[in-house]
Amino acid sequence: MTLRLDDTHDAALRSWVASANAPDCDFPIQNLPFGVFKRRGAADAPRVGIAIGDRILDVYACHRAGLFAGQAADAEAAEAAAACDRPSLNDLAALGRGPRTALRRQAGALLKEGDDRIRSQADWERRLMPAMKDAEMSLPAVIGDYTDFYASVYHATNVGRLFRPDQPLLPNYKYLPIGYHGRASSIVASGTPIRRPCGQAKADDAARPSFGPSKVLDYEVEAGFLVGPGNALGEPIAIGEAEDHLFGICLVNDWSARDLQKWEYQPLGPFLAKSFATSVSPWVVTMEALEPFRVPAFPRPDGDPAPLPHLDQSGIAGRAGLNATFELHLLTPRMRESGNAPFRLSRANCRDLYWTPGQLLAHHASNGCNLRPGDLLGSGTLSGPAKENEGCLLELTLGGKEPIALPGGESRRFLGDGDEVILKAYCEAPGFARIGLGECRGTILPAHPLAGAGGIGPGNPSAGDSPREA
Amino acid sequence: MTLRLDDTHDAALRSWVASANAPDCDFPIQNLPFGVFKRRGAADAPRVGIAIGDRILDVYACHRAGLFAGQAADAEAAEAAAACDRPSLNDLAALGRGPRTALRRQAGALLKEGDDRIRSQADWERRLMPAMKDAEMSLPAVIGDYTDFYASVYHATNVGRLFRPDQPLLPNYKYLPIGYHGRASSIVASGTPIRRPCGQAKADDAARPSFGPSKVLDYEVEAGFLVGPGNALGEPIAIGEAEDHLFGICLVNDWSARDLQKWEYQPLGPFLAKSFATSVSPWVVTMEALEPFRVPAFPRPDGDPAPLPHLDQSGIAGRAGLNATFELHLLTPRMRESGNAPFRLSRANCRDLYWTPGQLLAHHASNGCNLRPGDLLGSGTLSGPAKENEGCLLELTLGGKEPIALPGGESRRFLGDGDEVILKAYCEAPGFARIGLGECRGTILPAHPLAGAGGIGPGNPSAGDSPREA
Numbered sequence: 001m002t003l004r005l006d007d008t009h010d011a012a013l014r015s016w017v018a019s020a021n022a023p024d025c026d027f028p029i030q031n032l033p034f035g036v037f038k039r040r041g042a043a044d045a046p047r048v049g050i051a052i053g054d055r056i057l058d059v060y061a062c063h064r065a066g067l068f069a070g071q072a073a074d075a076e077a078a079e080a081a082a083a084c085d086r087p088s089l090n091d092l093a094a095l096g097r098g099p100r101t102a103l104r105r106q107a108g109a110l111l112k113e114g115d116d117r118i119r120s121q122a123d124w125e126r127r128l129m130p131a132m133k134d135a136e137m138s139l140p141a142v143i144g145d146y147t148d149f150y151a152s153v154y155h156a157t158n159v160g161r162l163f164r165p166d167q168p169l170l171p172n173y174k175y176l177p178i179g180y181h182g183r184a185s186s187i188v189a190s191g192t193p194i195r196r197p198c199g200q201a202k203a204d205d206a207a208r209p210s211f212g213p214s215k216v217l218d219y220e221v222e223a224g225f226l227v228g229p230g231n232a233l234g235e236p237i238a239i240g241e242a243e244d245h246l247f248g249i250c251l252v253n254d255w256s257a258r259d260l261q262k263w264e265y266q267p268l269g270p271f272l273a274k275s276f277a278t279s280v281s282p283w284v285v286t287m288e289a290l291e292p293f294r295v296p297a298f299p300r301p302d303g304d305p306a307p308l309p310h311l312d313q314s315g316i317a318g319r320a321g322l323n324a325t326f327e328l329h330l331l332t333p334r335m336r337e338s339g340n341a342p343f344r345l346s347r348a349n350c351r352d353l354y355w356t357p358g359q360l361l362a363h364h365a366s367n368g369c370n371l372r373p374g375d376l377l378g379s380g381t382l383s384g385p386a387k388e389n390e391g392c393l394l395e396l397t398l399g400g401k402e403p404i405a406l407p408g409g410e411s412r413r414f415l416g417d418g419d420e421v422i423l424k425a426y427c428e429a430p431g432f433a434r435i436g437l438g439e440c441r442g443t444i445l446p447a448h449p450l451a452g453a454g455g456i457g458p459g460n461p462s463a464g465d466s467p468r469e470a
Numbered sequence: 471m472t473l474r475l476d477d478t479h480d481a482a483l484r485s486w487v488a489s490a491n492a493p494d495c496d497f498p499i500q501n502l503p504f505g506v507f508k509r510r511g512a513a514d515a516p517r518v519g520i521a522i523g524d525r526i527l528d529v530y531a532c533h534r535a536g537l538f539a540g541q542a543a544d545a546e547a548a549e550a551a552a553a554c555d556r557p558s559l560n561d562l563a564a565l566g567r568g569p570r571t572a573l574r575r576q577a578g579a580l581l582k583e584g585d586d587r588i589r590s591q592a593d594w595e596r597r598l599m600p601a602m603k604d605a606e607m608s609l610p611a612v613i614g615d616y617t618d619f620y621a622s623v624y625h626a627t628n629v630g631r632l633f634r635p636d637q638p639l640l641p642n643y644k645y646l647p648i649g650y651h652g653r654a655s656s657i658v659a660s661g662t663p664i665r666r667p668c669g670q671a672k673a674d675d676a677a678r679p680s681f682g683p684s685k686v687l688d689y690e691v692e693a694g695f696l697v698g699p700g701n702a703l704g705e706p707i708a709i710g711e712a713e714d715h716l717f718g719i720c721l722v723n724d725w726s727a728r729d730l731q732k733w734e735y736q737p738l739g740p741f742l743a744k745s746f747a748t749s750v751s752p753w754v755v756t757m758e759a760l761e762p763f764r765v766p767a768f769p770r771p772d773g774d775p776a777p778l779p780h781l782d783q784s785g786i787a788g789r790a791g792l793n794a795t796f797e798l799h800l801l802t803p804r805m806r807e808s809g810n811a812p813f814r815l816s817r818a819n820c821r822d823l824y825w826t827p828g829q830l831l832a833h834h835a836s837n838g839c840n841l842r843p844g845d846l847l848g849s850g851t852l853s854g855p856a857k858e859n860e861g862c863l864l865e866l867t868l869g870g871k872e873p874i875a876l877p878g879g880e881s882r883r884f885l886g887d888g889d890e891v892i893l894k895a896y897c898e899a900p901g902f903a904r905i906g907l908g909e910c911r912g913t914i915l916p917a918h919p920l921a922g923a924g925g926i927g928p929g930n931p932s933a934g935d936s937p938r939e940a
Binding site for chain 2: 144150160170171172175179180181182185186195197200202208210234236257260263264267269270271272275309363364366367369370371372375448
């Protein structure tokens with residue numbers, strides 16, 4: 001199957017915004033992701049913008065200035081631009097592919113090298129295109145429901161092996177995308193500090209559990225898929241239509257307290273071990289921008305079952321997967337003081353997910369569950385076949401048994417107070433411009449003072465603080 | 471510890487609304503629950519009302535008519551009345567106990583036998599107090615997050631015994647309230663038809679799973695606790711303050727497809743087996759109205775651990791529990807055609823929950839997870855020590871092995887298409903007026919036609935359709 005490429009994917013396209021043309025820029029004119037921004041210190045409400053280089057296109061301000069309305073034929077673009085006068089992407093997401101594509105096309109035309117319509121407007125730098133450094137970003141959407149999957153067979157196998165060496169994967173794994181509901185209220189924007197949670201945990205050698213700050217705090221590198229148009233309750237989404245219900249992708253850090261998780265998670269799954277915080281990146285890269293990076297779905301090894309019909313994507317077999325590289329960087333307080341750069345702990349690719357974004361979405365709705373615009377589907381920890389592809393400390397340190405050496409002589413088994421965790425992602429393919437997802441950051445704060453606990457060091461668990469599945 | 475009783479709990483109180491004084495009325499003047507109503511066929515937006523007998527007090531309309539403002543001293547009641555001009559209880563819930571209590575006290579004064587302030591208003595029956603039969607009820611709140619617990623030790627033991635005869639309860643059960651996140655989008659108002667979900671299931675004797683309509687559809691009788699004022703992310707709620715964060719209780723039917731659940735639920739818990747629908751009753755009975763029915767927490771048997779400090783309610787030991795009876799009635803199509811009344815399948819009491827409402831809430835926030843006004847906490851299936859106390863068919867039929875005989879010669883292992891499930895609940899205690907929670911209803915529709923399946927009969931699973939935990 002061919003990709004849905006058009007002239008917006010032309011690698012030769014350049015913007016008159018010079019920073020967008022730098023080869024390592026996440027936001028070239030081929031990307032144009034959506035996010036929710038607010039001018040720092042200004043009284044205006046947050047609204048939807050488009051990232052271009054180091055600036056933000058204020059879509060609604062451009063719309064009011066007649067920069068979209070001037071293109072008389074394009075009612076869809078105008079409709080989408082009007083939906084950008086909101087503090088979330090939800091209304092834009094609800095409009096679906098047509099209006100979104102029309103808006104991105106017109107925004108691209110405005111930003112293209114040689115176009116001077118924006119620059120001919122008075123005070124355009126402040127009014128229409130604030131600098132990113134002068135803006136605050138919020139959560140991109142009001143996330144009604146957050147679902148977390150377990151789509152990396154490498155992650156599931158690595159974690160399963162810690163507990164069931166003979167049967168790392170359970171029998172259902174290759175038949176359906178395992179998932180569970182996450183907590184929506186505690187999803188926070190990138191940059192929000194993350195307070196170390198307290199909770200019950202029980203050391204393997206203890207007679208009883210005790211309550212206190214988590215000693216085994218971890219991150220999880222995930223791809224986040226934001227839902228576009230939803231479905232009515234009771235009306236499944238056919239697998240062939242699943243892609244039309246996806247808006248785009250972002251970065252997700254599914255913070256996890258492994259000691260709490262180990263004690264609480266049977267029989268109904270993770271709960272307080274995850275619900276204290278989930279971080280999400282500000283910019284959502286649209287499915288259209290990702291089109292050049294669509295690749296075949298994960299090649300199922302011989303002997304693996306074919307997907308059942310409601311998950312069968314053979315109609316788009318050549319492009320059901322996604323080639324996007326996710327990196328995890330760590331910056332400890334000591335590294336920060338020494339002026340060291342964050343240290344990369346892992347790098348993995350979405351193409352290694354056993355289940356595709358479309359399969360996750362179609363499975364989710366297959367029982368009639370209604371998805372709503374702006375709902376978030378997390379891939380689950382994104383790991384790959386090699387050690388350097390492992391997307392959480394639980395895997396990288398084998399449950400804390402093998403600490404990771406950091407520059408400057410430090411090591412980590414799990415996260416310490418003051419540690420900053422930075423996710424990045426980008427797409428690269430020969431013949432196409434590189435596009436990026438930006439960053440998702442979070443720094444660990446000490447546990448709540450009422451817990452009566454001091455700071456926690458670099459997470460050196462006792463034998464009893466061994467890890468837990470997921 | 472003493473209960474917080476006042477003159478609003480006086481059993482001798484009567485209303486001038488005659489229907490409220492009937493001995494079996496759910497909504498006497500001692501109750502005054504909140505719900506969201508709309509006059510049938512009228513153009514007005516839904517808003518918050520108070521149930522009294524067979525009528526609804528339109529709180530905001532009374533407020534505009536000066537019926538609360540006239541009571542000059544009571545700014546709190548006026549604030550709460552103003553928050554009733556909304557299509558959900560959320561803003562009222564956020565205000566907390568003070569304004570809610572003040573409003574209920576004034577509403578009670580308006581409705582008390584002898585008071586004629588309402589009846590002296592022009593057109594009061596239509597404007598200020600529509601009949602319930604002329605109103606449509608919506609979901610009581612915008613439920614941001616729905617959490618489902620597993621607080622009945624009888625349910626957990628009965629279900630666990632089906633799988634682990636030697637160890638029905640897992641070691642964590644008596645140390646912390648087991649819970650998991652539910653799906654918020656698919657929570658529906660009482661009366662909404664419930665479409666039988668499709669999904670993957672695998673018979674024990676099958677080599678592979680298959681996709682189709684659930685054959686093992688069940689209900690779960692639950693108490694729902696609606697959150698009042700929330701907490702900030704990262705700031706736990708102390709157990710001693712937990713009751714101040716509860717708004718009131720309602721009925722919840724946590725519909726469950728046991729065959730889907732059995733196949734999907736390891737290792738991360740229930741997902742599509744539950745997310746197709748959850749029904750909630752329209753009226754929320756406040757914690758204040760429940761005060762006469764507060765009882766000691768579940769008496770932990772000798773040998774059970776004492777709750778850890780963050781769950782220790784010994785400060786309110788005499789009233790941490792709740793005496794409320796929940797009933798489940800079934801009406802099959804044949805019973806309906808024959809003019810038979812719904813048949814009661816079970817009856818259980820909240821006082822038999824191992825964990826109290828306050829413990830569920832404090833545990834939920836103990837890791838810093840932020841609860842928001844209007845969030846819903848489900849108790850989990852409410853079962854008791856006797857066979858007739860079992861709150862789902864999974865328990866009542868021992869996983870489908872022992873069908874239940876119904877009047878008219880029918881039987882059920884699980885739910886058939888057209889079956890209507892009706893939950894009711896009420897509180898009774900010597901010396902106090904009986905109060906009720908009303909009803910929560912739902913009728914099973916056949917599976918989605920795209921699933922290519924005809925109707926499903928009364929759920930007679932094969933040996934392979936054996937049940938699953940939770």
